[in-house]
Amino acid sequence: MKILMINGTMQKGSTYTIGKMFIERTASEEDSVKELFLPKDMPEFCRGCAVCIRQDEKKCPDYLIYMRRITEMIDEADLLVFTSPVLVYHVSGQMKALLDHYGYRWMVHRPDASMFRKQAVCITTAAGAGMKKALRDMTDSLRYWGVARIYTYGVAVGGGIDDTNREKIETAVHNLAEKIEHDASKVTPGLRVRILFYIMRFMQKRTGTTETDKNYWEEKGWLGRNRPWK
Numbered sequence: 365m366k367i368l369m370i371n372g373t374m375q376k377g378s379t380y381t382i383g384k385m386f387i388e389r390t391a392s393e394e395d396s397v398k399e400l401f402l403p404k405d406m407p408e409f410c411r412g413c414a415v416c417i418r419q420d421e422k423k424c425p426d427y428l429i430y431m432r433r434i435t436e437m438i439d440e441a442d443l444l445v446f447t448s449p450v451l452v453y454h455v456s457g458q459m460k461a462l463l464d465h466y467g468y469r470w471m472v473h474r475p476d477a478s479m480f481r482k483q484a485v486c487i488t489t490a491a492g493a494g495m496k497k498a499l500r501d502m503t504d505s506l507r508y509w510g511v512a513r514i515y516t517y518g519v520a521v522g523g524g525i526d527d528t529n530r531e532k533i534e535t536a537v538h539n540l541a542e543k544i545e546h547d548a549s550k551v552t553p554g555l556r557v558r559i560l561f562y563i564m565r566f567m568q569k570r571t572g573t574t575e576t577d578k579n580y581w582e583e584k585g586w587l588g589r590n591r592p593w594k
């Protein structure tokens with residue numbers, strides 16, 4: 365299994381620690397683990413030019429230097445681990461900026477077929493509150509990318525991980541790791557993702573969104589009998 369961890373800050377604090385705990389429990393010796401840190405690995409904001417949606421994601425001003433590499437890493441991973449601390453009730457700005465760059469990949473536009481065979485885990489920590497919204501910031505994108513199975517863990521850690529909360533966190537991480545399917549060929553999307561796909565397919569069949577999107581769906585054969593999870 366190929367595991368890619370994308371960290372929403374450069375801090376190796378509580379959130380990163382829990383992410384690593386999870387990966388250590390999940391990964392076996394033959395698995396590969398890669399890590400990205402934001403903003404180092406993608407320091408640019410989305411300009412909102414919509415060139416990716418209307419024309420071609422390769423025309424994004426950030427494609428050659430940053431996005432090409434990250435997208436290749438995302439596409440080849442079987443398990444995505446997104447981490448971000450809660451910053452003012454949401455994910456970090458740099459995590460949001462990365463996710464913004466993938467607007468074109470939302471199912472309404474041009475989802476990548478590989479997503480429908482992937483698992484993802486989103487992890488967040490807060491001092492006290494905001495975990496639900498921060499997790500939602502990440503799961504919204506992953507769900508609309510078409511990721512087959514998404515799991516989350518958010519925890520209020522107060523001042524950090526210490527003897528008062530370590531056991532609780534370790535148990536939760538253990539339970540999270542138990543949910544991961546190690547045979548990538550067995551990962552297929554659940555009903556929710558399939559329903560979303562069929563709604564988007566219906567839209568593309570009827571009116572389409574952009575010409576680029578419609579051509580994409582046609583080329584994939586998704587307007588016919590092909591499905592991205594087969």
Ligand SMILES: Cc1cc2nc3c(=O)[nH]c(=O)nc-3n(C[C@H](O)[C@H](O)[C@H](O)COP(=O)(O)O)c2cc1C
Binds near residue numbers: 454
């Ligand atoms: C700029 C900033 C904003 C924050 N906003 C919140 C917040 O809205 N709610 C909260 O409970 N904690 C908030 N925190 C605290 C962090 O979420 C918390 O300390 C978290 O565990 C830090 O994770 P880390 O150790 O991985 O960096 C904030 C911290 C910073 C630096």
